[in-house]
Amino acid sequence: MTSGKKRVCLAGLALQLFLIIAVSSRDTFWVLSQSRSVFPKSSKNLWQGTERIASTALGQRLPRSNPVRQILSGYLHLSGIEVGYGFFAPNIANSYKLVFELRFPDGRVEYELPRVSNAASVLRVAGLLDQIGRTHSEAFRQTMVRMLADSMWREHADATTIRAIFGSVMLPSALEFEHGKRESYEFLYAYDFSVSEESTEQSTP
């Protein structure tokens, strides 16, 4: 291997490692800035500042149309390093559940969950529900639930109304479980869809 080629390889390696560390740091600082860790809440501003530095290093504070940002972001996706590695960390949040209440012209009411064919796909749908549950954007949540309701409607074309009920699964601690407490559901949102009306209504707890 020539020394010139080695230098190119080393530069590539340094850039790749820099990007991996910057992305991982950004996500770690974000977790810390959300005050979901063992650190006191007063340190929130510090972590927000460090997260901003990491984001700047990744070009994410540039305008979206900026070519540098587009290229950097594109490369991160191509190499699979666009997200950090805080799986199941720092703590494990509750999961979410979406139930569809289908009403038929004959007065019948059926309850359905989003349907997929196997356990591997169930994991993927659970991830989707987590995204819907965690988002702060009501518009995003409503759009996603509407799409899921649409898919349900295609399977039950004769239903007149569909109510999508979105809730959080509350998990008991091991001690509570021993004392007879089981997982429960906390109602978060409900959306009504009907054949005649295009609009949705939202109910809150």
Place this chain on the structure above:
Amino acid sequence: MKRLSAWQERLNDFCFSAESDTWLAILRIGLGLEVMLYALSLRDDWNYFLAGTGHGLISRNLGETILSLESCLVPRLGWFVTLGTRIGLHEETVLSVAWICLLGSGCGLLMGIASRFSAILAWFLHLCAAKSGGFVSYGVDNFTTIGLFYLMLSPLPDRYSVDWRLRKSRLNDPQLLGFWLRLLQLHLCIIYFFSGLTKCLGSGWWNGSNIWRALIRPPFNIIDPEILVRWKYLFPVAGISICLLEIGYPFFIWNSKTRKIWLIFICGMHAGIGLAMGMYLFALIMIILNVAAFGPGLIRTEHARISLRPQEVIL
């Protein structure tokens, strides 16, 4: 100046150490298997997850629009669908062809047939599917992309591939093989360090409650909680062990004395997660990456030790 050149030499020795292509063969075969299982696991839901507006579970178009805001350079299935529509192919047909090609590329990797082409095709199609179906993607897709990205850039084919036997290719540059191995090893170290660090920040890993919650949280709750609760005293030990195992990975995996035990425990941890939480594909990809990165060195060390003995006797 002397110190600088010595430092540079050490860096060169570290990054370009001569390596055999055993690790590359493990990575190629492992990723081939992973891609095939990924495609097969999505066989019945492929079109349902990746169809456009009004045809699937969620709209692929929405995912791709959000992706476009991030970068227009990221590959997506929408490109193929648009192209297919122009030549009169239905969206469903295009998606099915993409699935068949992905499965075929996995087979190609497994056997080592057209290794480079198969690696590029597998990376590209898997990335398209993972990005277009971004709403239903999770960690396993990122790790598969990482593995395929390094694989397609590495000096293929390896000597265990069909390509090697048919074409009688010449031996790959051992220094280049060493370079790509080093990159994979360093990447894994960063992954585990940050994963361990983030876990250490949560109190639930120290008192074991996160182990309990992970195992009873739908859809990972495949073990009956009535059985799990009997082992509750082990949860804090398991939680702390996972934190230490992950955060200690970059420090203990390089040392020849601790490498074997660390690799066994890490692979054991992933196998445990796979079996106890039903995350089989996730467990498989992590084990593949770990064994490819740090496994061959161990096997070689053992072989070297064994092969030295007779010589020592002769001497």
